[in-house]
Amino acid sequence: MSSQKIHQKIQAIQAWTQENVILASTQKKQFAQWCNDLTTTLERASQTPLKIGFIGGTGVGKSTIINRLAEAEISVSHSERPYTDKVVLYYYQNEIPQLKYDSSHLIHCKHERENISHLILFDFPDYDSHIAEHQTMVQDISKQLDLIVWVASPEKYADQAMIQMMSHLLQSSKNYCFILNKTDQLQIDEISQIIGHWHILLRQANILDVPIFAISALNDYDKTFHNFQEWLFRKRNEHELKEIKRANIENQIKHKAQEIQQQVDCQQIAHVINDLNQQKKHLNTFKKMRQKDILERISSDAQTSIYQYLSRQSHFVWPVGIAFGLIGSLRQAPINPQTVPSSHDNDALFLTTIDNAIAQIQKKSTFPDSKPSLLTTYRQFIDRYKDPNQVVPFLGKIGWAQSTYFWVKQWLVICIPVFLCLIYLSGIHQLESIESIGISTLIGGCFRIIIKLFQSEGLIAMMSLLFIELFLSMQMASAWHKKLGRKSQEFYHTLSNHVSEQLMLTLYETIQPLIDWAEQAELDCENLKTII
Numbered sequence: 001m002s003s004q005k006i007h008q009k010i011q012a013i014q015a016w017t018q019e020n021v022i023l024a025s026t027q028k029k030q031f032a033q034w035c036n037d038l039t040t041t042l043e044r045a046s047q048t049p050l051k052i053g054f055i056g057g058t059g060v061g062k063s064t065i066i067n068r069l070a071e072a073e074i075s076v077s078h079s080e081r082p083y084t085d086k087v088v089l090y091y092y093q094n095e096i097p098q099l100k101y102d103s104s105h106l107i108h109c110k111h112e113r114e115n116i117s118h119l120i121l122f123d124f125p126d127y128d129s130h131i132a133e134h135q136t137m138v139q140d141i142s143k144q145l146d147l148i149v150w151v152a153s154p155e156k157y158a159d160q161a162m163i164q165m166m167s168h169l170l171q172s173s174k175n176y177c178f179i180l181n182k183t184d185q186l187q188i189d190e191i192s193q194i195i196g197h198w199h200i201l202l203r204q205a206n207i208l209d210v211p212i213f214a215i216s217a218l219n220d221y222d223k224t225f226h227n228f229q230e231w232l233f234r235k236r237n238e239h240e241l242k243e244i245k246r247a248n249i250e251n252q253i254k255h256k257a258q259e260i261q262q263q264v265d266c267q268q269i270a271h272v273i274n275d276l277n278q279q280k281k282h283l284n285t286f287k288k289m290r291q292k293d294i295l296e297r298i299s300s301d302a303q304t305s306i307y308q309y310l311s312r313q314s315h316f317v318w319p320v321g322i323a324f325g326l327i328g329s330l331r332q333a334p335i336n337p338q339t340v341p342s343s344h345d346n347d348a349l350f351l352t353t354i355d356n357a358i359a360q361i362q363k364k365s366t367f368p369d370s371k372p373s374l375l376t377t378y379r380q381f382i383d384r385y386k387d388p389n390q391v392v393p394f395l396g397k398i399g400w401a402q403s404t405y406f407w408v409k410q411w412l413v414i415c416i417p418v419f420l421c422l423i424y425l426s427g428i429h430q431l432e433s434i435e436s437i438g439i440s441t442l443i444g445g446c447f448r449i450i451i452k453l454f455q456s457e458g459l460i461a462m463m464s465l466l467f468i469e470l471f472l473s474m475q476m477a478s479a480w481h482k483k484l485g486r487k488s489q490e491f492y493h494t495l496s497n498h499v500s501e502q503l504m505l506t507l508y509e510t511i512q513p514l515i516d517w518a519e520q521a522e523l524d525c526e527n528l529k530t531i532i
């Protein structure tokens with residue numbers, strides 16, 4: 001891959017890390033810094049010394065090899081196991097390597113040998129002894145290395161520990177070199193046998209075309225050691241140096257991408273979305289269960305409340321109003337026979353089951369820190385709608401035409417008998433023609449009414465009027481009562497639908513952010529795959 005391509009890749013990753021929903025904001029900052037570091041490493045590939053580390057199990061001879069290369073005892077080689085407990089750095093004069101690590105774990109050894117001024121050698125502690133801190137040190141400090149020299153002895157070359165360690169490190173296997181030390185303990189045919197076997201083992205671990213040197217660090221006349229030294233000390237040209245850095249960067253990107261994919265579990269995310277949608281579907285069952293008696297959840301006597309609300313909306317002429325009040329107190333508002341409210345516990349149980357299922361789904365992936373609870377949302381909803389002001393917007397009103405018609409009807413029904421009675425008492429109906437009705441006739445009529453009121457004829461007429469009015473008012477009030485009863489039942493159903501619809505929306509809103517997040521995370525996973 002060319003420099004330009006890898007630059008583009010870093011930029012694409014940088015853009016991705018800032019836009020995705022998977023990483024937390026602190027992680028995003030770290031990734032931005034990491035991308036900047038990669039770019040700097042690539043740009044300064046030929047200007048910085050090559051960092052080469054010796055890594056291997058305890059006692060394989062790492063310190064002995066580095067001492068021989070340094071031509072001095074810079075790192076104590078010992079028969080005691082494990083021995084080296086700090087990272088020994090061997091570098092030219094003032095080329096002090098900038099390591100982000102606790103300096104108490106580092107030993108600095110400077111040299112004056114100009115022919116190897118382009119290198120920094122690292123002798124590491126082991127990774128396979130009982131001291132776990134050594135392994136951590138190897139994993140952490142090795143991140144800075146450009147090349148790794150894996151050292152093994154005839155007893156340890158086939159250890160799985162080495163392959164395992166490789167999987168933790170970030171360098172590309174293109175930048176590995178292998179040393180079989182202590183060959184002075186082997187016969188020539190044994191050496192070639194072991195090297196052959198080692199090649200096979202490495203190939204199985206997908207490590208191909210790497211140099212393997214079979215050396216003896218203690219044998220001054222060992223030719224292979226010289227070959228190894230030559231390979232190690234060789235001054236690489238700019239192209240080779242860039243290749244080394246590029247391969248490592250590519251490998252680091254791959255590692256980071258795997259880390260992110262594991263963090264959100266990209267393999268699982270489609271299932272997670274599916275599971276969440278499944279839970280959303282379960283909520284529909286809840287809707288069907290609750291639609292009929294949702295109002296009973298909110299108010300124990302919803303239908304009466306609706307009836308009273310509608311009564312308050314009605315405009316009565318006072319005799320009808322009084323009659324309506326009388327009927328209302330004698331008769332109960334009709335109750336919806338279908339309404340058999342189930343217990344609150346059933347709702348709680350149902351919603352808790354879904355809540356638990358969602359919590360389980362959330363465990364499958366790194367969801368943002370949110371713990372939605374349908375049960376809490378449901379309880380809050382019920383509490384909120386206990387306030388009648390919240391419910392009123394859902395209630396319709398009696399149509400104005402119906403209301404005005406009822407009002408006019410009341411006036412007509414009340415006024416016509418009064419009018420007829422007055423005409424009768426005033427004697428105006430006995431006049432021959434309408435034209436003869438004048439002011440004086442009307443005043444005369446009024447006097448006649450007053451006089452007749454004190455006579456038996458007037459009293460009978462008034463009593464009849466009273467009875468007629470009473471009868472008509474009761475008739476109208478009773479008809480209106482029945483009408484409101486029917487209307488309140490109708491409203492009860494519409495209101496149930498409205499409120500349960502609203503409840504479902506509120507419950508969906510609780511889950512929806514999780515689904516949205518998971519869908520976006522799936523998209524981010526796809527994008528990350530295409531970048532890499």
Ligand SMILES: Nc1nc2c(ncn2[C@@H]2O[C@H](COP(=O)(O)OP(=O)(O)OP(=O)(O)O)[C@@H](O)[C@H]2O)c(=O)[nH]1
Pocket residue numbers: 056057058059060061062063064065076077078079080081082083084085124125126181182183184185215216217218219
């Ligand atoms: N026979 C033989 N012994 C060697 C050779 N190289 C190192 N040794 C011996 O192996 C023992 C361990 O050598 P070290 O260099 O301390 O090994 P190390 O890998 O640094 O070990 P740790 O620091 O514990 O990780 C010492 O006693 C060395 O003398 C070799 O080529 N041949």
Ligand SMILES: [Mg+2]
Pocket residue numbers: 062063064075076077083084124125
């Ligand atoms: Mg050592």
